[in-house]
Structures are given as C-alpha cells and as structure tokens.
Amino acid sequence: MTSPQIKTALEAAILAPSPHNTQPWRFEVAEDTVELFLDESRILAIADPDGREARMSCGAALFNLRMSLRSRGVPVRVELLPDRDRPALLARVRIGGHLAVASDELVLCQAIPRRRTNRGPFREERVPGSVQKTLRQAALRERGRLILLDQPARYSAVATLLRLAEFSQRQDTDFQDELVQWVAGDPARLDGVPPLASGPPPVTEPLVLLREYGSNSQKAPREYEQEPLLGVLVTHGDTSYDHLLAGQAMQRVLLAATVCEVSASFLSAAVELPSSRASLRSLLGDGAYPQVVLRFGYGYQAPGTRRRPVDEVSTCPQNQT
C-alpha cells in the first residue's frame, strides 16, 4: 500500500457528514491497516448523549474510506469493533493486494466530494420510482433499510411528528446553546456549520421544518416544496455495531442520491429526542430502530462546509501520511 493511496482515502473519509459538522473521528495509520476511532470529545452532549449519531458519522467516514480504496482496486477487509476492551476503536481496516474495481464503487467514490447537505428549497418534482428503488437498494447493500414514506396516512403522521420534534428543539435552551457553539460564524473555522449552509427563509412555512444555523435573513425568502420525499433509515438492532452499519448505509444512500442528482437533508430532531424516536419506531411498526430521517428532492446548488485536515485527525507511527 502506498502512502498517497491512504492519504487520498483519508481525504475522502473526512468528507463524511456529521451532526453540526463535529467530525468526531480519528485515524491511526500503519503499514497495511487503518484504525478508525471515535473522538469522544466531539460527541454532542445534548443532541447525541449516547454518541449514536457520532458513531453513524464514523460509519459514513468508513464507507468513504472503503470506496476510495476500492476505486483504486485495493481490497479492503473491515472488522467492526475489533477490541471489546477499547470501545472507541470502531473499525480496523486491513488493506493490500489487488482486486478488480466494480463500476458502482468507482461511481460512488466520484460522488463523495459532490455530496452536500442541502437545506434549501426543492423543486415541486417527484423523485421517480426507479430512483427510489436505487436508494432503497443502496441501504440494503449495507445491511440497513430505507423506508420511503409513500402511504399518505403514514406520511402525514411522520411529518407531524417531525414538526413537533423540531419545535421542541427550537424551544429547548440547552439544545440551542449547544447548537450555537457549532455555528461557524468565522469563515476560517474548520468545523461547525456556516450560516450560509442554512436554507433561505420560507415564504410560507413548509410542512417539514429544517434546522437553522444562525441567521439566514440575508437570503431572499423562497417557497419550499409542499411534500418532500421522506425516508427513514432503520436497522434491526440499536447497538454500537448497528450504528456503524447505519452510518455506512446512510452514506451509501446519500452518495447514490448524489449520483442521481437528488439532493438530501437531515431531519434529526425526531430521532434525537428519545420520546419522539420511540413514537417514530412504533409508527413504522415492525420493531426496527429508526436511525436517521432524510428529506430527498431536486434542489439547487448547496454551499459546502469545511473540514479539519487529514494531518489533524490522523496519526501515523511510521510517518506514512
């Protein structure tokens, strides 16, 4: 394994999404191994006290790392939670040798730098059934399941739940105090969410409310879509292992959406508040655990967010990266 390949893979890994752009990951690189650690100091104490979303974010980073290596023909063997005495060690990735590149891996890898959370309005244009099928298959490939809400009764029950959960977080001073810490007002800041990444103010309040990072009043108000396509990614269990699977499935779905020119944003209030999450779980009805709620549609160019550089989040005993 050459060091430029590992460096490129780490550069892809850190483009993963994370709540409030906290980037809760750390990598240790050895000759033919990359170890992925949870950076516990970057877990959101209020929004994510159990670190579930932080582990999902690391799962997403792991997926990007895998795709980057695979797109260069490098076989990847991943062991999740390889050491029960070190729960922060989330994955050990062994690399080396050669295996032909699959075309889908190449296409997903190319989508990594183009994927963005898009909090802006979407056009009133339905996501076709064929694309919906692609998104569901992407989740299944990573042992997750994406439930797209296509029955009107269930859609409106979930939309109401999302709305109430978002209102509840807007009124929760602890949540808001934490969020403010992650508003990246200074353009030089390498984590957090810049106010520009919020959508413009709505002309009419939409059914589904999006999280706001700082004031977006400098943007002209816009009309949002009436009923975005909503999807809930679920897993069988709710252990750390499941969260890592969920993160990989989430990232495969987001990249598959990017490939199809479909934009996505997150609606996490309903899975961050324990009582809302329990209600959502019972609404979905088959005992699976909701891990992330996504809004899909056809949007306009979304601004990017920054990342801490690879050198800052990785150590390399043999001075490889």
Ligand SMILES: Cc1cc2nc3c(=O)[nH]c(=O)nc-3n(C[C@H](O)[C@H](O)[C@H](O)COP(=O)(O)O)c2cc1C
């Ligand atoms: C598990 C998870 C939950 C998230 N929840 C929300 C959310 O509820 N609202 C929101 O606007 N963004 C949410 N995000 C998106 C992050 O804010 C976003 O990934 C981060 O700012 C980096 O920006 P990017 O996705 O454009 O690269 C979430 C991301 C992850 C991984």
